[in-house]
Amino acid sequence: MRFGSFMDRALEEARGAGARGEVPVGAVLVGREGDVIAAAGNRTREQSDPTAHAEMLVIRAAAKRLGSERLTGCDLYVTLEPCAMCAAAIAAARIGRLYYGAADPKSGGVAHGARVFSHPQAHHVPEVYDGIGAGEAADLLRAFFADRR
Amino acid sequence: MRFGSFMDRALEEARGAGARGEVPVGAVLVGREGDVIAAAGNRTREQSDPTAHAEMLVIRAAAKRLGSERLTGCDLYVTLEPCAMCAAAIAAARIGRLYYGAADPKSGGVAHGARVFSHPQAHHVPEVYDGIGAGEAADLLRAFFADRR
Numbered sequence: 632m633r634f635g636s637f638m639d640r641a642l643e644e645a646r647g648a649g650a651r652g653e654v655p656v657g658a659v660l661v662g663r664e665g666d667v668i669a670a671a672g673n674r675t676r677e678q679s680d681p682t683a684h685a686e687m688l689v690i691r692a693a694a695k696r697l698g699s700e701r702l703t704g705c706d707l708y709v710t711l712e713p714c715a716m717c718a719a720a721i722a723a724a725r726i727g728r729l730y731y732g733a734a735d736p737k738s739g740g741v742a743h744g745a746r747v748f749s750h751p752q753a754h755h756v757p758e759v760y761d762g763i764g765a766g767e768a769a770d771l772l773r774a775f776f777a778d779r780r
Numbered sequence: 781m782r783f784g785s786f787m788d789r790a791l792e793e794a795r796g797a798g799a800r801g802e803v804p805v806g807a808v809l810v811g812r813e814g815d816v817i818a819a820a821g822n823r824t825r826e827q828s829d830p831t832a833h834a835e836m837l838v839i840r841a842a843a844k845r846l847g848s849e850r851l852t853g854c855d856l857y858v859t860l861e862p863c864a865m866c867a868a869a870i871a872a873a874r875i876g877r878l879y880y881g882a883a884d885p886k887s888g889g890v891a892h893g894a895r896v897f898s899h900p901q902a903h904h905v906p907e908v909y910d911g912i913g914a915g916e917a918a919d920l921l922r923a924f925f926a927d928r929r
Contacts, residue, residue, distance in 0.1 A: 680840050681849040681872040682831070691829050700830040715896050716868035719889065723830040723865065737901060740868065744901035745894040747864050752886060752893035 648672025715740030797821025864889030881917030
């Protein structure tokens with residue numbers, strides 16, 4: 632299935648992030664034609680930037696590449712439930728569909744905590760599909776944090 | 781009062797953003813010694829970046845300047861209530877105090893909507909002071925949107 636291969640690419644980015652010592656989360660931004668516009672893993676440590684989550688990096692890269700602050704009709708694949716920051720950026724960018732892997736009860740902002748898309752103020756709400764590649768995404772995170780303890 | 785002059789600086793940045801055709805919101809990031817580390821107005825249009833809110837720009841610039849993804853003990857002054865994206869970035873950056881001007885019932889994520897700091901999941905909650913320079917901040921926004929109608 633198509634969405635499976637995009638999530639595979641996101642998982643690759645997550646592994647790359649882990650290898651760099653970053654929390655292993657990866658994201659892929661797919662354009663209206665089904666083309667990968669941007670792919671990234673977390674780089675908060677490397678860039679000394681608390682906003683450099685994988686989702687933010689692909690949104691920024693794709694918006695720059697398309698020359699528009701709106702990514703209407705584009706899809707985002709990410710290995711972990713986005714936090715509130717990333718969820719709100721997804722809404723601001725008018726992303727059409729959000730596919731994510733593992734749930735994040737601790738820091739997620741879609742199905743947990745701030746539940747950014749679940750308020751009357753939400754200007755734009757993407758279609759949300761969760762659980763895709765969740766097992767592998769969660770394993771990567773578990774192994775990463777186990778190594779650090 | 782000290783916080784008044786930092787908010788004046790944020791209002792200056794907001795006016796500058798409006799003059800560039802951006803939504804007139806400005807922010808200032810103040811370090812532990814009371815020094816301005818970064819100041820910015822919105823640049824979402826200019827940079828084709830939906831994440832380029834004033835708050836995000838000063839957080840990113842300050843984190844880069846200090847070489848750390850955490851801005852512990854720093855204060856953020858912004859002319860408008862932060863949205864959910866910016867509020868979550870403020871938490872991620874461990875900013876100590878948030879001073880904001882006008883309330884934003886439509887897009888705010890602190891006292892409205894997602895109320896990012898009001899969930900058990902919030903890892904870090906800054907002290908929040910609202911209403912500082914609110915009249916001038918709101919006037920700037922009203923004039924900007926009136927011109928566009």
